[in-house]
Amino acid sequence: MHWELEITLLIFGVAAAWLSISTRSLLTSAVTLTVFSFLMALSFVTMGAIDVGFTEAVVGAGVTGIFIIIAIFKTARQSPEKPEPRLRAPRLAALLLFGALLIYGSTGLPDRGDANALLHRDPSAAGTVNAASYYIQNAYEDAATPNMVTVILADYRGYDTLGEEIVILAAGLICFLILRTTRERRERERRKSDRFNR
């Protein structure tokens, strides 16, 4: 649809990704990574997936950047000096070969938004009602909610969203258990430092 805009976004995205892996300053790397996330969010919006773009902008470009920068401040600012890699030519060849394979594979994919693609046909190849067209036709009547994506996330696919929440909770609890020190340990360390100060 907006292929000029998409090409511009993708060129800048590739540049940001290249910069973030080639620079030695980790802080620059983190910032260019958030730039990459933001460009990806914009390109999701041009594809019409506004909800996904919103999530990418808030989480990828916002919160993840903060976490990465904290991690950098707590560890090292610069990536270590790397020795010159051996077997440079074969590696490059393997990389190019793999890229060519991916591009060849992508030619077999259906066009975006193609109503006649095998995935989007209604009835589906198995002769049943296509889930996507069922959602599009019935979301408003089923849940009185104009935003179809919300109905799919919270109602039709409620299990998936619940699972997602449990995964997030598990991640938070794991950070809590690994990183947060207990009161006894804190007391012990304080006593040790008191003794040291005296």
Add this chain to the structure above:
Amino acid sequence: MKERDESPIVLIVSRILSPFIMLFGAYVIAHGHYSPGGGFQGGAMLAASVLLVRLAAGSRISELQFKRAWGTPLGIAGVSLFFGVGLAAVLFGGQFLNHEFFHLIPGVTGPMLRSLSILVIEVGVGLAVMGILVSIYDDLLEEDERREDL
């Protein structure tokens, strides 16, 4: 983290901006039925508003806004709210997460009931995401804050 330069401009701007980001996050959660967004995005924005003050002012001032101890309980409360909506449908004789059986409000049935329980779920998701993102931030920085206290 590195020594913080106390800049009054950063402090003031972050303190003025934070409530507006929070308001927009609440709007995104509540308006998810009609516009892009929903619990996850709104919750992440609520978390971002808290993290902004934490980054700019340090957690001693930011604790006035959102206590360090609240993050994990808030996350658990959000997930429990989501789970409770599903379980309530079971208690009223339906299937798990079948919102048509969520008869907590008298007089509301059918599509409106499903719409309403979607709102409850979105609020639960928003609380969970906000609480957990803030608690991960606090866990990452805990050691330094402790040293600051001493």
